Amino acid sequence: MDARRRRMSWAAVGGLWIALTALGGWIVNDVVSGYEDAEARLANQAQVYARMVASHDRFEIEMADQIIKSLLVHMDDNLFNDEVSEARRAGFERLLAEHRARLPGIASFSVVGADGIRRFGVAGKNFTDLHQRGYFKALQAGTQEAFVSPAEAGLASGKPGIHVARAFRRPDGSFGGLVVINLSVEDIFRPYYATLGLEGARIQLRSADRVLMVYPAEEALAPMQALSDALSPLMQEARERGLVDDGAWVSAFERLPASSIYAEASLSKEMALKAPRNAAALAVSAMLAALFAGVALTRAIAGNLRAQSELALAYANQRRMAIHDKLTGLPNRHYIDEQFETMRADFAAAGHSAALIVVDLDHFKAVNDSLGHHAGDELLQEAARRLRTAGGEGSTSIRMGGDEFVVLVDLGPPGDAGQQRVRAICQAILDVFGQPFALGCGPVAGGASLGVSRLPEDGIDWDTLSHKADVAMYRSKEAGRGRFTIYEPGFEAPPASPD
Numbered sequence: 442m443d444a445r446r447r448r449m450s451w452a453a454v455g456g457l458w459i460a461l462t463a464l465g466g467w468i469v470n471d472v473v474s475g476y477e478d479a480e481a482r483l484a485n486q487a488q489v490y491a492r493m494v495a496s497h498d499r500f501e502i503e504m505a506d507q508i509i510k511s512l513l514v515h516m517d518d519n520l521f522n523d524e525v526s527e528a529r530r531a532g533f534e535r536l537l538a539e540h541r542a543r544l545p546g547i548a549s550f551s552v553v554g555a556d557g558i559r560r561f562g563v564a565g566k567n568f569t570d571l572h573q574r575g576y577f578k579a580l581q582a583g584t585q586e587a588f589v590s591p592a593e594a595g596l597a598s599g600k601p602g603i604h605v606a607r608a609f610r611r612p613d614g615s616f617g618g619l620v621v622i623n624l625s626v627e628d629i630f631r632p633y634y635a636t637l638g639l640e641g642a643r644i645q646l647r648s649a650d651r652v653l654m655v656y657p658a659e660e661a662l663a664p665m666q667a668l669s670d671a672l673s674p675l676m677q678e679a680r681e682r683g684l685v686d687d688g689a690w691v692s693a694f695e696r697l698p699a700s701s702i703y704a705e706a707s708l709s710k711e712m713a714l715k716a717p718r719n720a721a722a723l724a725v726s727a728m729l730a731a732l733f734a735g736v737a738l739t740r741a742i743a744g745n746l747r748a749q750s751e752l753a754l755a756y757a758n759q760r761r762m763a764i765h766d767k768l769t770g771l772p773n774r775h776y777i778d779e780q781f782e783t784m785r786a787d788f789a790a791a792g793h794s795a796a797l798i799v800v801d802l803d804h805f806k807a808v809n810d811s812l813g814h815h816a817g818d819e820l821l822q823e824a825a826r827r828l829r830t831a832g833g834e835g836s837t838s839i840r841m842g843g844d845e846f847v848v849l850v851d852l853g854p855p856g857d858a859g860q861q862r863v864r865a866i867c868q869a870i871l872d873v874f875g876q877p878f879a880l881g882c883g884p885v886a887g888g889a890s891l892g893v894s895r896l897p898e899d900g901i902d903w904d905t906l907s908h909k910a911d912v913a914m915y916r917s918k919e920a921g922r923g924r925f926t927i928y929e930p931g932f933e934a935p936p937a938s939p940d
Contacts, residue, residue, distance in 0.1 A: 476714065479714055480686075480691075480710075480714070483691050483708055483710065483714075484684055484686070484691055484693070486708060487684065487691050487692060487693035487706045487707070487708045488682070488684060488693040488695075488706075489774075489775060489778050490637060490639075490642065490644065490693070490706030490708075491682070491693040491694055491695040491704050491705060491706040492682075492695055492704075492778070493637065493774055494633075494634070494637075494644055494646070494695075494704035494706060495695040495696070495697055495703075495704035496904070496907075497633050498630065498646055498697060498702075498704055499697040500911070501544070501546075501624055501629055501630070502589060502603070502605055502624070502697065502702070504543070504544050505544060505547070505605040505622045505624055506587055506605055506607060508540045508541075508543055508544060508622065509605065509606075509607045509620045509621075509622060510607065511540070512536070512537070512540055512620060513607065513609060513620060515533075515536065516552075516609060516620075518609075518611055518617050520533065520552060520560070521552065521553075521554045521555060521560065521609055521617050521618030522554045522555055522556070522617065522618060530561055533552075533561070534561055534562070534563065537550045537552075537561075537562060537563045538550075538563050541563050543915075543919075544622075544624075545628070545629075545806060546624060546625050546628035546629035547563075547622055547623065547624065547625070548564070548595050548597075548598035548600040548602050548623040548624070548625040548628065549562060549563065549564040549595050549597040549598040549600075549602075549621075549622070549623040550562050550563045550564070550620075550621075550622050550623075551563075551564070551571075551597055551620070551621050551623075552618065552620055553571055553577065553618050553619050553620070553621060554617075554618045555581075555616055555617050555618045556572065557570060557571050557572025557573075557574075557577050557581075558570060558571070558572075559571055559597065560618075562597060564597040564598045565597065566596065566597045569596055569597065571596065574590075574596075574604075575588070575590050575591075575593075575604075576588040576590050576604050576606035576619065576621055577606075577619065580606060580607075580608040580616065580619050581608075581616050583608075583616060586607060586608050586610075587605070587606065587607045587608075588604070588605070588606045588607075589603060589604070589605055589653070589702060590603055590604035590605075590606075590653070591603070591651060591652065591653040591654065592626050592630075592646075592653055592654035595623040595625075597623070598623055598625070600623065600625045600626075600627065600628075601625075601626050601627070602623040602624050602625045602626050602629075603623075603624045603626065603630070603646070603653060603654065604621050604622070604623050604624075605621070605622045605624060606619050606620065606621035606622075607619060607620055626654060630646070630654060630656070631656055633842070633843075634656040634657075636842055636843075639656075639657070640712065641708060641709035641711070641712030642706060642707060642708045642709065643655060643656070643657070643706075643707045644656040644704070644705070644706055644707075645704075645705040645707070646702065646703075646704060646705075647676075647702070647703055647705055648676065648701050648702055648703065649673050649674075649676035649677045649701065649703075650673065653702065671685050671687055671692075672685055672692060672694060672705065675694070676694065676696075676701075676703055679696075679701075680696070681695065681696050682694060682695040682696065686710075688710070689709070689710055689711065690707045690708065690709060690710060691707070691708050691710060692705060692706065692707040692708075693705070693706050694706075763775050764776040764779060764780075766825075766840040768818055768821055768822060768840075769821055769822055769824075769825035769840050770825065771825050771828075771829075771838050771839055771840040771846070772837065772838075772839045772840075773839065773840055773841070773842075774839075774841055774842065776839065777839060777847075777903060781903045784837075784849065785896065785901065788851065788896065792854055793851055793852060793853050793854060793855075794852045794853070794854070794855045794859050794895060794896060794897065794898070795849060795850060795851055795852055795895070795896040796849075796850045796852055796859075796863040796866075796893055796894070796895050796896070797847060797848075797849055797850075797893070797894050797895075797896065797906045797907060797910045798847065798848040798849075798850065798863070798866065798867060798870070798891055798892070798893050798910065798925075799845065799846075799847055799891065799892045799893075799907070799910040799911055799913070799914045800828065800845070800846040800847070800848060800870060800874075800889050800890075800891055801844060801845050801846075801889060801890050801891075801892075801914055801918070802820070802821075802824060802844040802845075802874075802888070802889050803888035803889055803890055803918075803922045803923065804886070804888065805817065805820065805843075805844035806844075808820055808885055812880070812882050812885070815881075816880050816881070816882050816885070819878075819880045819881060820878050820880060820885060821840075821844065823878050823879075823880075824844075824846070824874070824878075824889075825838065825840060825846070827870075827873040827874060828846055828848060828870065828873075830873065831866065831869040831870040831872075831873045831874075832848045832850065832866060832870070833866060833869070835850065835851040835853075836848050836849065836850040836851070836866065837849045847907070847910075848866070848870070850862070850863060850866055852895075863893060863895075863927070864925075864927075867891050867893060867925035868925070870889065870891060870925075871889065871891065871923065871924065871925065874887045874888060874889040875887055875888060875923065888922060888923050889923070890914055890917040890918045890922045890923065890924065890925075891913075891914060891917055891924070891925035891926070892909075892910045892911060892912065892913030892914025892915070892916065892917055892925070892926055892928065893910060893913055893925060893926065893927040893928060894906045894907070894909040894910040894913065894927075894928045895927075895928070899928050909928040909932075910928060912928060912932050912933055913926040913927060913928040913929075913932065914926070916932060
C-alpha cells in the first residue's frame with residue numbers, strides 16, 4: 442500500500458512537473474506571440490498614420506497649387522512687374538481673397554515680381570523684399586515650376602507655415618515672378634495631426650534630405666537622427682512607401698503623389714511593447730507561484746485563463762474603438778483601411794456596383810468659432826444620426842475626420858436603377874441636412890455639400906474613389922453649396938490657356 446502511495450505520489454509529482462513544463466512552454470509561447478502581435482500592430486499603425494497624413498497633406502498642398510494655377514491664368518506681366526492702377530490692384534486683391542477663402546488656413550497669399558519684391562496680397566506688407574526666400578531662388582533659377590518649402594516664418598502674416606509657390610512665365614519663357622501661398626502650420630497641419638491621438642510617436646513631413654515639419658514640435662523622446670538616416674536612402678530611390686524597424690523605432694513613410702515629399706510616422710517600440718512586457722511579468726509571476734505551491738497551480742491557471750479572457754475582451758473593445766469614431770460612433774478611417782478591400786471583393790462577387798458619397802457640412806467652422814467646440818460636437822453627433830437614417834439599407838456611413846463624412850452605398854447590379862438610387866440617397870441626405878439642427882444652445886442652420894464617385898466606373902481603389910468624390914464635392918461647394926455633384930471625367934482638367 443505504501444509503495445502504491447509512493448508510486449502515486451511520484452506519479453503526481455511527475456504529472457505536476459509535466460504540467461508545469463507544459464505551462465512554462467505555453468507561457469513562453471504566449472509571451473513571444475504577444476510581442477509578435479504587438480510588433481505587427483505597431484507596424485500596421487505606423488503605416489496607417491503615414492497613409493492618413495500623406496492623404497491629408499497631399500490634399501492641402503495640391504489644393505494650394507490648384508488655387509495658384511487657377512489664378513495665374515488671369516494674370517499678366519504688368520501685374521507682376523509694372524505699376525497698376527489702384528482700381529485694378531483692388532480688384533485683383535479681391536480675387537485673391539476669394540481664392541483664399543477656398544482653403545481655410547491660408548495665412549498669406551502674395552504676388553511677387555521678377556525682382557523679388559512683393560507687389561500685393563491679402564495680408565498687407567507690400568513691397569517686402571523676398572528675393573532671399575528659398576521659393577524665389579528655386580523658381581527664378583528655372584529648375585522647377587512649383588516649389589514646396591519647409592515650415593518657416595511667414596514675413597507677411599507672421600505665421601509659420603509651408604509655402605507653396607508657382608512661377609509666372611512670360612511668353613518667351615523667362616521668369617516674370619511668382620505667386621506664393623503660406624499654409625499655416627497652426628491652422629492646417631497641426632490641428633489635423635492632433636486628431637490622430639499620437640502617443641510615443643512623431644509625424645514628419647520631409648524629403649530625402651530635409652525636414653519640412655515635425656509634430657509634435659516639443660518632442661521629449663529620444664533623438665531620431667539615426668532613424669532618419671535609415672529612411673533617407675529609401676526615399677532617394679523614389680519609393681512610394683516603406684517601413685523601417687531599427688530596434689527602437691518603427692517608421693513608415695508614404696510619398697505624396699508627383700512630388701519628392703514624404704509623410705513619415707515613427708512610433709516608439711518601448712512604449713508600444715510596454716503592455717506585452719507587463720503581461721509577460723504577470724505570467725512569469727504566476728508560473729513561479731505554481732512552482733512553490735502545487736495547490737496554487739490550479740488557481741494560477743484559472744486566474745491566467747480569466748486574465749486571458751479579459752485581455753481578449755479588452756483587445757476586442759480596443760480594436761472596436763480603433764476602427765470607430767469616439768464622438769459619433771461611426772466607423773472611421775481605420776475601418777476603411779481594414780475593410781474596404783473585403784467590401785470591394787463582395788461587390789465584385791455579387792456583380793454589384795457601388796457609390797462613394799463624400800458629405801461635407803457647410804459652415805461647420807462658423808459653428809465651432811461662434812458657439813464653441815461643444816456645440817460643434819453636438820452638431821457632428823446629430824449629423825451622424827441623420828446620415829445613418831438617410832443612407833438606408835445597404836450603405837455604410839463613415840466619419841473621415843473633422844466635418845467630413847463618407848457614405849459607401851451598394852447600388853446593386855449596374856444600370857439605371859443604381860444611378861437613380863444614388864441620386865435618391867444624395868437628395869435624402871440633402872433633405873435631412875437641410876433641416877435646422879436643434880443644439881443645446883439653440884437651433885443652428887443645416888446644410889451639406891456632396892460629391893459622388895462610382896465603383897468601378899471611376900476607380901477601384903479607395904484613394905482614387907475618395908479623391909474623385911472630393912473633387913466632385915468641391916464642385917458642389919463652388920456651385921453654391923447645398924447640392925450634390927456626380928464625378929465626371931474632365932473635372933480635374935486644368936483651365937485652358939488663353940490664346
